[in-house]
Amino acid sequence: MNLLELHGDHAQPTDDRSIRRWDGATSVFVSAAPRLFAIGLRVLHDVGEAEDVVQETWLRWARADRSVVISPPAFLALTTTRLAINVAQSARWRRETSAGPYLPETTDRSVSPETAAERCEAVDTAIQLLLERLTPVERAVYLLRMAFDYPYRRISEILRLGEDHARQLVRRARDHLANGRRHQVSTAAHRRLVRTFLAAAQTGDLAGLEELLAADAAR
Template identity: 75%
Template structure:
């Protein structure tokens, strides 16, 4: 259970989901009480601290938006939700590029694809990058691209972006939330084209240094 999540639960003004997610019906107290068990479930399934924390965070979002008046056993509900979410993450780990807001890209350059497939892939990347530019801050976008599209470990993300590992995890959680809830903002066409071009080159050649540099530069602006 992360400190930032505990702090958000302690402050009703920052709680996600519907307005009844605060202390009125004991939702926060029930969740905090179950959190250690939920984290343990995530760790047993995923064996990764960051992924387990993400699953616990997502469980809270589900719990905050649930009609708790029909839940007979909050601990059982929370444990079942966490288990299902963790299993979903485990099952989709190899398909992260397909299930994220990012594009569908091969692990290594695929020179056998035809022009039609290449065009479809380019369109998918353009749409995905536009979504990231519309809804995420430069920091959130950088973490999201490196983690979700290229499977970077948090330690490496922290090194590239000069942030702490815990902060990188927090930025990914924020990015996921903003992708699901935020309204789009205008996108700079030049920035969009530059990121698409650099992203595609990284995926095609395997040379990620230019992409790292671009993301870090955007973060510093």
């Protein structure tokens, strides 16, 4: 992965303040890159695919609104994990399509204990911040939109609110993540949401996460 080449894919900063912000973002990513590559390699067991995932993580980081990212290392680790899981699931889907119906395993043998720990650490940190700073409905909209790319129409159906309201809630959630007050978080609620989020990310079955978020938002 050549960061200089990737850097060239984006418009160059035009003032000293923008340059400092861009240099800071690049420095954060470069320092995290070895860990991100390790995550990708542990999930995918392929150097080339792991490098591709890290490159895509860089592009996501370069396009992200970094002013609302509370923990860049957690953001980068979670993004890399999600992308690697998507690649692994896509490859497995292609194998299953040609070989026959999918038979679920009780454990995912492709994921090492180290990878599982990295994944849990990143998700744990991100979920903690969402619980501390967002209301249940803000959290529901933000997770569905930002983590799983749900269209606003589908979000409005799940949470029973208007599409415009959902868009407003995403903007409000970003503001609260950047500047909101921290609230005490229930340990049980934290563990439940982390467990449900990880299950959704690992399996692609989002029904449980949808149900949990909708129930919390309706309270």
